[in-house]
Amino acid sequence: MEYSVGQVSGFAGVTVRTLHHYDKTGLLSPSARSAAGYRLYGDADLARLQQILFYRELGFSLEEIAAILEDPQANALDQLRARHRLLKEQIDKLHRLVKVAERAMEVQRTGVELTPEERFEVFGEVTFDLSYATAAHLKWQDSGGHQQAMARAAAHTKEDWARIMAEAAAWRHRLTTAFDEGAPADGDRAMDLAEEHRRxxxxxFAPCPTDMHGRIADDFATDPRAFALVVPPSEQRPGLAPYLRTAVHANAVRHADRPSQPSPPSQSCRSAQPRTES
Structure with a gap:
């Protein structure tokens, strides 16, 4: 039995344009023509179309499909095994991305339910870029420090965040002042600011050894989304992110040359501990 291009389009779920393209490229040429020159597809053509659509659904390109169908030496089983592995990898990646997106949404909320007005009151111009939060979580997800930081962030109250941002703003002012006044990035003044940021x-959030701090500072210098978390774009200067990175790494070297000493406890540190109602 023979079928017109319109009939094949209807029951195969492909457009007439697609069938014309398959014919033009030689992937699927109808085995007959009507007296008026119209394409007519036979049972063998439909079987081939079914194979084409099967491979297309699995993500094979038209060129790959043509090679599989036309070369009698082609090992379709090997091709399918390779595609199976790729699809499983893609599925696993999507599962990971779902979890990352869920965590990123938690980061976006910062663990505190705030109205837009309250959010601006607390965070000002500092915004949490969801795409960066997702990428950062993918990068650091296996780090115990990252997991602890996310848990601590989710536990902070609005008052905690207000104190965090006030500390950050004061530190940021001192950083930009040092930069504007030409203080060397590897000098004591800049290194002290780097150490203040680390503490x-x-x-x-979480213990931040100097090597971890260095990796964070590397992100500041290479990813504008990361640096915007510590210095809003309106306060940035050209070269400020590399300046901070240099100061952080210089501070790490300075620490390596000194015996380690425990940091003195602070009220801020105590405020981050679990509280009980009286």
């Missing part, structure tokens, strides 16, 4: 992270 801020430790106090409010």
């Amino acid at each position: 801020h992270i430790t106090r409010w």
Whole structure:
């Protein structure tokens, strides 16, 4: 039995344009023509179309499909096994991305239910870029420090965040002032600011050894979304992110040359501990 292009389009779920393209490229040429020159597809053509659609559904390109169908030496089983592995990898990645997106949404909320007005009151111009939060979580998800930081962040109250942001703003002002006044990035003044930032992270989120701090500072210098979390775009200067990275790494070297000493406890540190109602 023979079928017109319109009939094949209807029951195969493909457009007439697609069938014309398959014919033009030689992937599926109808085995007959009507007296008026119209394409007519036979049972063998439909079987081939079914194979084409099967491979297309699995993500094979038209060129790959043509090679499988036309080359009698082609090992379709090997091709399918390779595609199976790829699809499983993609599925696993999507599952991971779902979890990352869920965590990123928690980061976006910062663990505190705030109205837009309250959010601006607390965070000002500092915004949490969801795409960066997702990428950062993918990068650091296996780090115990990252997991602890996310848990601590989710536990902070609105009052905690107000204190965090006030500390950050004061530190940011001192950083930009040092930069504007030409203080060397590897000098004591800049290194002290780097150390202050490291202790801020430790106090409010998770222990931040100098090597971890260096990786964070590397992100500041290479990803504008990361640097915008510590210095809003309106306060940034060209070269400020590399300046901070240099100061952080210089501070790490300075610490490596000194015997370690425990940081003194602070009220901010105590405020981050679990509280009980009286």
